[in-house]
Amino acid sequence: MATLGLIEYKDASPEVRAVYDDILATRKTDYINNFWKSLANDPVTLRRTWEDIKQIMAAGALDALTKELIYVAVSVTNQCGYCIASRTASARNKGMTDDMFLELMAVAGMANETNRLSAGYQIQIDERYKV
Amino acid sequence: MATLGLIEYKDASPEVRAVYDDILATRKTDYINNFWKSLANDPVTLRRTWEDIKQIMAAGALDALTKELIYVAVSVTNQCGYCIASRTASARNKGMTDDMFLELMAVAGMANETNRLSAGYQIQIDERYKV
Amino acid sequence: MATLGLIEYKDASPEVRAVYDDILATRKTDYINNFWKSLANDPVTLRRTWEDIKQIMAAGALDALTKELIYVAVSVTNQCGYCIASRTASARNKGMTDDMFLELMAVAGMANETNRLSAGYQIQIDERYKV
């Protein structure tokens, strides 16, 4: 199921279980997905990644749904099958409607196209855009 | 300045000028950037790309700023220098604050990281995420 | 099983079989994997790719295991499912422990994250790093 297998809750060390508990509480769910069960083979990475994601994905200047949409757009650009599946589910969970999904795909597709037109035409940056 | 040069407004054919005029009117600006001046070497691609972008980037189920943020996230993932410069300017223009920019970067960076963890650990898609 | 099928040892031409024999001898294995069986549809590419890999992956200034780790990191970055599966097996074969794998993933993930932060913040290269 994954290179080093999946660590189920019942088999987890107290250290891992503490992270699982925080995931369950923060996300108000009773399900730990395969991403976390895989990372649990490395408790330090598990904790670090979870703490980072919890902080980064929380509503701030950008709301939580907008962040999920950005996450999906990146995953789509990178062709990450697992991430597209799990983050699309997550985005829906946070309120992404079908219409939002369709527009998200359209923008991500278009950006990927114009990224290549810009590079291929060797377009230099306009003076006014320089930092 | 670009593989086939830039077509300035004063040198543009009526066909190209019509697109330029629509860009200026739609964006309420007096500036045509290098992207369009490059594409203008191919009036068919210029018109098609502009019509597509105008339709895709207009507010719909997602507001215009959210779409700009997604555009920047994709451009950052693809390492497109021109696109990052021009779309960051565009996003600011639509209301992206410094705090929004910083959170956008954090999410895009994190998604790029977990995309690789997911692939590298060879994590299979959870049954509940399958479509 | 692959676009042009897999060429098994018993069905291989003498030209292909010579490469297979060298793979088996060099790798001290009795197994030819699907990558080579696919390339065998093009004996010139098969030989060229094998000769290149044999030369490049042999211990030199970098030991063979370090090279395998680098190979996995690239494959993970590119989201190449076949390559991740086969090169992870290959790296284990050369001595990669679970702990090494976990650290490899952490570094590859982090590099992918900071690559985007660097691009997204449009950070210019420090004078001292310029070549």
Place this chain on the structure above:
Amino acid sequence: MATLGLIEYKDASPEVRAVYDDILATRKTDYINNFWKSLANDPVTLRRTWEDIKQIMAAGALDALTKELIYVAVSVTNQCGYCIASRTASARNKGMTDDMFLELMAVAGMANETNRLSAGYQIQIDERYKV
């Protein structure tokens, strides 16, 4: 000018000079570009890469110009600035007209867009396309 500098013809070892001479003769030019001058820091990689490229890029079932176009499309997809500049020049040299360039860009851009739509919509492969 490059991480390990550029090796000019007059400073090259006989081993490197032999490759340079073959490049000059094969390409019917009197110019060695920075790519080869950089690789020359590693004569083994220089020779291997040149022999590979000479074999791969020669006219075969695909003509030499078509191969150049493919090379540019890949370079554009990867956002490789050096490669886009040098291979676009090379493609022009082999007969790429402005119109061909423009169509090449349009196809490369479109493919990059639909690659993401396909991944993002999680489209499963049609039975008839399976290998």
Place this chain on the structure above:
Amino acid sequence: MATLGLIEYKDASPEVRAVYDDILATRKTDYINNFWKSLANDPVTLRRTWEDIKQIMAAGALDALTKELIYVAVSVTNQCGYCIASRTASARNKGMTDDMFLELMAVAGMANETNRLSAGYQIQIDERYKV
């Protein structure tokens, strides 16, 4: 079968069916593939994408087969499984022979390799290639 499911011809709205009919007529086939059936969830994107592809992929300065080869090369570079499967079938349909396929792979592979050598060696663009 896809995030929002597949829209079959019999269930399609007149708007979607009109696009399907044009695809069938233009491609002289009786098969609508999963890509279009997925996009059909968004009739505007379906029409736009089809009109774009029809225009871009039609023979012009580049013949239709060359365009298919470029499409495959981009899809291979991006690791898009669906696109590789469907566009390889499409290229064969337009006349790609096994030998052409093998050379296409060799060129795409080589370009991906040298793209990284160019970036990794930090090679600056030759004066004569600058635009």
Place this chain on the structure above:
Amino acid sequence: MATLGLIEYKDASPEVRAVYDDILATRKTDYINNFWKSLANDPVTLRRTWEDIKQIMAAGALDALTKELIYVAVSVTNQCGYCIASRTASARNKGMTDDMFLELMAVAGMANETNRLSAGYQIQIDERYKV
């Protein structure tokens, strides 16, 4: 110099300065590079990223130099100009010789090539490699 500018040590808040001090002490250097000066616009991301990198890049099951090599290989694959420049310098600092660099490039280039051959030939994963 960067989207939100660079925060110099003398202008840094105590919070940022604390991170800078830890970077200087950990790396035994008197130089803060542009990456950190850019991130300093977001003290939370600065601290998180630095803590993560410090933990991940420290010698463990893999030595510090091997980790630097992996970092460079990923940056080269992603075509991140800033990262290639800064991490190549960093790897040299940790002991990467010219010969190691040349082999690193050869492996990264080859992996990028075979990643595409594997995807392009649609090679299915060998039973023995499945997890």
